[in-house]
Amino acid sequence: MSRKIALITGASNGIGFEIAKLFAKNDYDVIAIARDEQKLNAACDELRKSGGNVYPLSADLSEYNEIQQIKKTVDAAGYDIDALIINAGQGLGGPFIDGTALDKELQLIRLNVESYVHISKIFLPDMIKRGGGHVLMTSSVSGTAPIPFEAVYGASKAFVNSFFWAIRNELKGSNLNMTLLMPGATETNFFKNAGQSDTRVGASQPTKPEEVAERAWYALMSGHEYVYGDEATEYEGDVLNRIQSESQKAQRHRILSEPGSASKK
Numbered sequence: 001m002s003r004k005i006a007l008i009t010g011a012s013n014g015i016g017f018e019i020a021k022l023f024a025k026n027d028y029d030v031i032a033i034a035r036d037e038q039k040l041n042a043a044c045d046e047l048r049k050s051g052g053n054v055y056p057l058s059a060d061l062s063e064y065n066e067i068q069q070i071k072k073t074v075d076a077a078g079y080d081i082d083a084l085i086i087n088a089g090q091g092l093g094g095p096f097i098d099g100t101a102l103d104k105e106l107q108l109i110r111l112n113v114e115s116y117v118h119i120s121k122i123f124l125p126d127m128i129k130r131g132g133g134h135v136l137m138t139s140s141v142s143g144t145a146p147i148p149f150e151a152v153y154g155a156s157k158a159f160v161n162s163f164f165w166a167i168r169n170e171l172k173g174s175n176l177n178m179t180l181l182m183p184g185a186t187e188t189n190f191f192k193n194a195g196q197s198d199t200r201v202g203a204s205q206p207t208k209p210e211e212v213a214e215r216a217w218y219a220l221m222s223g224h225e226y227v228y229g230d231e232a233t234e235y236e237g238d239v240l241n242r243i244q245s246e247s248q249k250a251q252r253h254r255i256l257s258e259p260g261s262a263s264k265k
Contacts (some may be wrong), residue, residue: 006134007031007074007081009061009119010042015138015183015229018213019085024050026217028083031055033070035088055079061088062110064118071122081127083220086119087138087181090154093199094259105152112156116163124167124176132175137164139171140186141233144241145249149199151258168225180226181216183207184233199257207233213250248262 006023010016012034020030020043029052034040037058044054057073061064074081089112094100116137127133140154143161147154161180168178186207212229219227228234241249 003027003029005029005031005079006081006083006085007033007079007113007123008011008085008087009033011085012036012039012137014217015181015186015212016085016087016207017047017218018183018210019087019136020047020054021026021050021210022213022217023083023085024052029053029055031057031079031081033057033059033061033076033088035060061115061119062107063070067115067118067122080130080263081123081133083134083136084119084123084127085136085138087114087136088115089138089140089156090109091150093102093150093153093257095149099149100152108152109156113154113159116160119143120163120164120167124171127176128171128174132177134220135176135178136181136216137178138181138183138216139164141228141237142253143182144237145253146246147257147260148250148254149259150253154253177220177223179216179224181212181219181229182226182233182237183212183229186212186229199259213243 004027006022006028008016008030009018011020011032024047026032030047032040032044032047032054035058040056040058047054057070059070061067070231090108092100092104092108137160138159139160142150142154143157145154164178164180184207186209207230215227215229220255228237244252
């Protein structure tokens with residue numbers, strides 16, 4: 001019997017790489033997608049040690065045509081996707097006015113928002129026709145609160161949360177097992193790439209990506225609707241962010257995400 005196939009975006013590092021490793025260890029072949037071809041190939045070499053076939057596809061998911069090309073490549077190769085992991089995303093820190101650049105914000109929206117819609121639109125119908133499968137969308141606990149100095153990033157994750165719950169409801173009975181992953185601060189290059197190394201949240205990343213991946217794998221395979229990256233983040237998302245007002249949440253997060261806050265007492 002042929003092995004199942006998982007298509008995973010953002011698979012070259014961080015949480016996406018660790019999730020890809022778990023799929024490879026659990027008898028899946030992996031289609032690994034990331035933008036940086038060199039890093040992707042190195043990651044795929046490592047993933048192959050976990051067993052099975054690994055197929056690298058380099059693509060910039062903020063570009064419409066490159067997502068379309070992924071679908072064409074997958075279809076032409078005859079790959080049937082059994083697990084779809086929409087994980088790729090990026091952050092951007094700094095003041096919205098006189099801080100962050102508009103072109104960077106719009107590119108973030110294309111990656112964090114548009115690619116989730118686009119990939120879901122073109123891959124989910126085939127999965128449903130074949131009888132279902134597993135779908136994991138990586139969002140963030142930031143999607144449950146306003147995030148000053150990460151205004152566009154937080155809003156993009158709020159979109160993912162709403163989008164996930166809406167289409168999950170629409171697709172009841174389709175045999176798609178859908179799980180939402182909402183990590184908190186995780187030990188990856190995320191905050192460095194977002195220009196937030198000097199913030200409290202960027203300087204404190206207590207959770208390992210492999211720990212987040214383990215929780216995601218367990219939740220997805222056991223049919224959980226959503227999962228946080230660790231227990232502290234679960235408390236933040238399911239307790240604090242449910243009982244506080246939007247204004248209170250914004251002020252609480254400002255303390256963590258304001259530039260230079262890492263050095264403040």
